Amino acid sequence: MTSTPSSGITEPTARQEGDKANEHPERKPFQPVVEVSSLMAGHGLAFGKVGDALSNKEAEHRLKEIGKWSDVVAELSNVHTRYDRERAYLEMAAATRTIALELAGAARAATPDEAALETLFKKLDRSCEACHDSDY
Numbered sequence: 203m204t205s206t207p208s209s210g211i212t213e214p215t216a217r218q219e220g221d222k223a224n225e226h227p228e229r230k231p232f233q234p235v236v237e238v239s240s241l242m243a244g245h246g247l248a249f250g251k252v253g254d255a256l257s258n259k260e261a262e263h264r265l266k267e268i269g270k271w272s273d274v275v276a277e278l279s280n281v282h283t284r285y286d287r288e289r290a291y292l293e294m295a296a297a298t299r300t301i302a303l304e305l306a307g308a309a310r311a312a313t314p315d316e317a318a319l320e321t322l323f324k325k326l327d328r329s330c331e332a333c334h335d336s337d338y
């Protein structure tokens with residue numbers, strides 16, 4: 203963890219197994235390599251996939267799809283928190299990451315709750331809008 207405890211950008215538990223990759227001597231601190239607009243093209247695509255799976259109640263592997271594409275939104279948002287932007291902006295990227303992870307978790311629950319999935323999806327949408335409606 204590099205953030206201070208009071209930070210709104212505190213990172214969730216890393217999923218990568220082991221820390222070997224980070225110990226590599228030539229490994230540099232993570233830096234995004236594309237413009238935010240490209241990252242957003244990915245956000246839009248993944249968010250749309252979550253919405254499609256959510257509304258298509260008959261689709262095969264529907265919950266798996268919701269979990270997977272919510273994960274993609276979360277990881278893209280995770281990358282988003284590493285841009286050289288103001289703290290308030292990065293906190294909004296982190297909020298989207300948190301909600302996307304919650305949605306992915308809800309889709310993988312032993313007994314998935316449809317109402318909870320819908321609520322989290324709306325919450326996710328609002329987190330996107332919060333940043334889009336801001337001055338950034």
Ligand code: HEC
Pocket residue numbers: 238239240242243245246247249275291292294295298326327329330331333334338
């Ligand atoms: C912390 C800020 C922030 C959050 C959170 C955020 N966005 Fe964005 N988004 C931006 C910015 C900034 C742009 C404009 C990028 C540009 O054109 O330079 C943008 C643009 C977009 C675009 C247009 C991209 C294009 O093709 O140019 C889409 C689609 C998009 N966002 C989807 C999403 C979705 C879906 C979410 C939530 C899952 C989301 N965004 C969350 C900041 C954010």
